[in-house]
Ligand SMILES: [Zn+2]
């Protein structure tokens with residue numbers, strides 16, 4: 001039997017910064033210390049900020065809400081019912097469970113009530129439309145309700161798979177945005193990824209160790225996303241060459257100025273909704289209001 005340094009049975013093998021076997025209790029401590037270090041290192045949050053945590057029903061956002069509450073941050077939860085059959089009903093149950101579990105206020109908005117349509121009804125690339133929709137609605141809600149900051153559950157694997165995708169397409173503009181903290185500007189709230197340096201597998205292990213409620217049901221549209229394939233390649237590489245994902249991430253942080261080509265870009269207000277936009281009509285209104 002593999003053992004933790006304390007003598008108890010090992011719960012998990014961690015490989016970063018070095019290989020260790022840890023029991024449940026020491027893994028929880030390891031995980032929380034790593035997140036606390038990220039928060040300090042990147043000056044992500046302070047205790048007097050009003051934080052909105054969008055939760056999807058899945059482990060990442062639920063673990064983010066749980067740990068922020070545990071660390072004493074002022075958080076409220078936000079959930080969008082996207083109207084995706086089966087998936088949205090199950091997600092709704094789980095976000096309510098989490099809200100009770102951590103005793104945090106939950107706000108729910110319904111896409112159909114806002115736009116008259118659901119993700120199912122809309123034509124085009126559903127995953128990218130869903131992303132646009134979620135980013136817009138959480139920011140608008142936070143902006144209109146006096147929140148300072150949005151914390152999402154994006155993990156290191158999310159970040160790297162999107163980064164790889166943007167590299168493959170040489171989307172320089174988007175490559176500038178893979179940062180742990182995006183500062184507030186115009187009507188955009190500050191956005192923070194507290195799991196920027198944390199691999200997905202550790203978040204799952206953390207959520208499971210603490211019995212945090214979440215669903216493993218995946219959205220039926222997500223299966224087709226290319227970034228899910230990128231994630232698989234990157235994890236294969238990591239197995240063969242441990243540390244390569246970390247090199248990729250920290251190398252990006254060192255070189256990110258290379259991609260900041262639009263530093264002085266002037267945003268404007270969307271002619272339809274008035275929110276901050278890069279063009280005359282914001283991407284949300286282009287999808288839903290025309
Ligand atoms: Zn131990």
Ligand SMILES: [Zn+2]
Pocket residue numbers: 270271272273274275281282283284285286
């Ligand atoms: Zn708009």
